[in-house]
Amino acid sequence: MLHVESLRLEFGGVVALRDVTFTVEKDEFFAILGPNGAGKTSLFNCLSGLVRPAGSIKVDGTELIGRKPHEIADLGIARTFQNLGLFGSMTVAENILVGSHLQIRGGALSAAFRWPATFSSERRARARADELMELMGLREYRDLVVETLPYGIRKRVEIAKAVASGPQLLLLDEPVAGMNHEETEAFVDFVLELKQRLGLTIVMIEHDVAMVMRIADRILALDFGETIGLGTPDQIQRNERVIAAYLGTVDGSQTPALLSMEEATSE
């Protein structure tokens, strides 16, 4: 469903992405792997319309490049941010309602006059938000202000907010960064369940190599903005350039060291 072709992004003289080409199939769990500064987040920024690269990004045949972020959201693409894109002074419920912005109708004037259609659409969105909070185990935090919540909960709110728009494609930017091992495990189960229930296609940026190898269907490995590997976890695991990028060696015999890659990359 997602076709990225010869994507190129430059900031001044720095090339952030160089001829990146890949395809994500429907219902796939696609991971993007790479060291810091490899261009992973830049790639996401291209996908969500925050920067304008050269090349082509198509979702179900619709070109994304040149569209504004809110138009891209309207095509059913949602994303989370590495450093959380939450609205701090709002409650959990309100954050999720902002996430479902596109499913609610009504503007300033219809709200001011309490237009019935606007308020019934609002009520439906609230009911859906309640369901989502139930599903995500956020019910007890419903009316708490996001700023006051612990980091782990906020990460969950961030995902709930993204999912609230009813997307078909969900982009997760380092969702388990800062989580410990148990939290990561719980998170993985949770995302897989969510994917199944909502029929999501997921593209995830992640540092945690072991986790990515375990759950991703296919992996794109980037280094210095270039594709250094694309394929199934098995293929990536045997890819010499990927190993070199992570361990700083070109020696293929380092493969047994793979298990320690997690340590090598978790900053």
Place this chain on the structure above:
Amino acid sequence: MSLAGTIGIYAVAAIGLNVLSGYAGQISLAQSVFVGIGAFAGVGLGSLAHLPLLVWLPATFLAGGIAAAVAAPLTLRLKGVFQIVLSLGLIFVGNFIFVNTPALTGGNSGISAAPSLSLGFVDFGELTIGGMRYSYEQGLFIVIWLCVAAGMVAVVNMRRTRFGRSLVAIREAETAAQIAGINTGRAKVMAFILAGAFGGLAGGLLMAQLRYVQAEQFGINMGLELLIIVVVGGLGSTWGPVLGATVISSIPILATQYAEYIPFLQEDFSQSGQFGIPVGQVGLIIYGLALVLVMVFEPRGLAHLLQAGGRKAGSLFRRAPRGRWTRAAADRK
């Protein structure tokens, strides 16, 4: 009575500015320009063209909104300090336009207005309820506070729904708001238009109250005053504009009125050579002090202060054991 009217008028303008600065987080010093546009639109339609209240008053709302729609694409392109400087520029442009359309504004010398407050079936200019006759000022007072109430209800409804949430989302994290599917450009323009429209409405009411308006009034002083009202009252709070307007516009007037009872305060020091504060400058000192105190001790404004105070007072009246129990239960949550 005229003071309560003035408070209401400033509250209407501040309700609009609160949508823009409080909810959407866009700073504007140029709210006074839209008050001016409303005032002069009111002069034209209400006084010169002798249209009834139901026409000229909504027209001032529209005029402010339309003027804001014209200015919005310029101001909202910028952020932070640049936005403030641009809004200052807007004040000068506004003043230039006011001074140079003397047919409507009387140029530099101002213009008198005698608008009708009649709705046809009821005339707020000569209101009679149950045999009691009310004066023009009293009738206008009712009109003003009806506008305040309508404005507050409208803004509360907006804040609770999609549009209001998207404004707050823009203030908190603009990129994340875009990603959530909010057309941030359009939402900001809409907030600016609403601010301008309420500014215009306040201008129309001000014109009806003073019955004489002058381009000079709608300068930077009024723009600053409105922004201070919104900040002191509490950015992004429902009651903030009304509370802020009450404090900020009433204190200088009361201080002038009761000058003789306040120490260090005199009509004029130029003759006596004594040390003290001239009455005319009390207003400025109060603005300054209020702003500093609120910013230091309660940046969320008077509305929040009262809310917290109210909660505290409420818990005093509750029976102690039950109060403690509920608080403990709330903590456990």
